[in-house]
Amino acid sequence: MRAQEQAFTPPLRQIRAHYDAETVTVYQAYSESIAHAAVTAQKLNASPLFKDTRTTWVKPSWCWMMYRSGYSFKDEGQARILAIRMKHEHFVELLRNGRLAHEKTKTKPEHQETKGGDGGDAVVTVQWDPERDFELNRMEYRSIQIGIPKGLSKRWCEEWIVGIQDVTERARELKKVVDEGGNVGVEQLTERGLVPVERVYDLPEELEELLGMLGP
Numbered sequence: 001m002r003a004q005e006q007a008f009t010p011p012l013r014q015i016r017a018h019y020d021a022e023t024v025t026v027y028q029a030y031s032e033s034i035a036h037a038a039v040t041a042q043k044l045n046a047s048p049l050f051k052d053t054r055t056t057w058v059k060p061s062w063c064w065m066m067y068r069s070g071y072s073f074k075d076e077g078q079a080r081i082l083a084i085r086m087k088h089e090h091f092v093e094l095l096r097n098g099r100l101a102h103e104k105t106k107t108k109p110e111h112q113e114t115k116g117g118d119g120g121d122a123v124v125t126v127q128w129d130p131e132r133d134f135e136l137n138r139m140e141y142r143s144i145q146i147g148i149p150k151g152l153s154k155r156w157c158e159e160w161i162v163g164i165q166d167v168t169e170r171a172r173e174l175k176k177v178v179d180e181g182g183n184v185g186v187e188q189l190t191e192r193g194l195v196p197v198e199r200v201y202d203l204p205e206e207l208e209e210l211l212g213m214l215g216p
Contacts, residue, residue, distance in 0.1 A: 010141045013128050013213045015201040017060035023085040023162060024201065026058040026146070027065040029072065035080030039166050044084065045157040052153035055125060058084065061143040062196050067132040071175035072168045081171050085163035094124050094146060094156070095203065100212050101127040101147075122151035126211055134186065134195055135178055144211070170194055 010016070018025045030038070030050075037047035045052065059065055069078040086094075125147030131139040148156050174194040177184060189195040208214050 010200075011213070013142050013144070013211070015060060015144050015203065015213075016198040017201045018062070018196040018198050019088070019201065023087055024060065024091045025083050025085050025196070026060050026091075027062065027081060027083055027167075028056065028058045029065065029069040029074075029078035029081045031077050032079050035082055035166060035168075038082060038164050042164055043157065044082075044161055044164060045154070050157075052150055052157070055147040055149050056153060056156075057145055057147050059143065059145050060198070060201070061131060062198065063132045063134050063136070064129065064143045064145075066134065066171060066174065067136045069171070071171045073172075073175070079168070080166055081168045083165045083167045084161055085165075086160055087162060090156075090160035092203070092207070093160075094148065094152075095126070095207060095211060097122060097152070098124040098126040098146070098211055101125050121149045124148060124152065128212065134174060134189060 034047045034050050038044045038050075040046070044050065059068070065081060068074075069081055072079055072081050127145050127147070128142035129145055131141055131143040133139060170193065174189065177189065177192075177194065186195055190197060203211075203213075205214070
């Protein structure tokens with residue numbers, strides 16, 4: 001059994017992210033070709049295989065990205081994991097355009113995909129899924145997933161992303177450590193650069209209310 005115990009249990013819905021004074025990092029997994037083109041050009045939609053006709057989901061939780069992609073081994077479409085840096089103002093702008101997934105479903109069931117030009121649906125879908133630890137165990141609190149719609153995809157890709165890094169090997173090394181077993185905890189993994197430091201990301205109270213962070 002690994003030493004993973006939390007000193008305290010976070011609130012049910014709380015944003016935790018790796019960030020500095022200028023930027024915040026979110027993650028998404030792509031195919032080899034899409035990821036290679038994105039890193040080379042430092043432009044997420046550099047590959048013609050990148051599709052902006054459906055919602056693109058990003059997440060600030062490294063461990064949830066590990067869960068979603070199986071440490072990059074889940075399937076070919078998630079073979080490369082990208083760390084995508086955004087300026088704080090643009091990250092917050094995404095959230096200000098957010099609607100909780102169940103509320104969007106009640107008001108507009110077709111929100112998953114919008115036909116037409118760039119003037120399509122610009123409402124960001126927000127949902128809260130159970131957080132995971134580095135072994136992919138389900139936690140009792142939740143992590144935010146941010147769905148960027150077609151109406152914002154081009155702007156996000158071309159204006160709001162300031163850096164793209166391929167962090168797949170970090171994920172695979174973490175998987176190797178997990179598979180080897182032993183009494184390894186988050187602090188040791190952070191020191192080895194396999195788990196990033198994620199701190200609470202504070203938001204104005206009205207935005208927390210919009211995102212369902214204040215209620216039970």
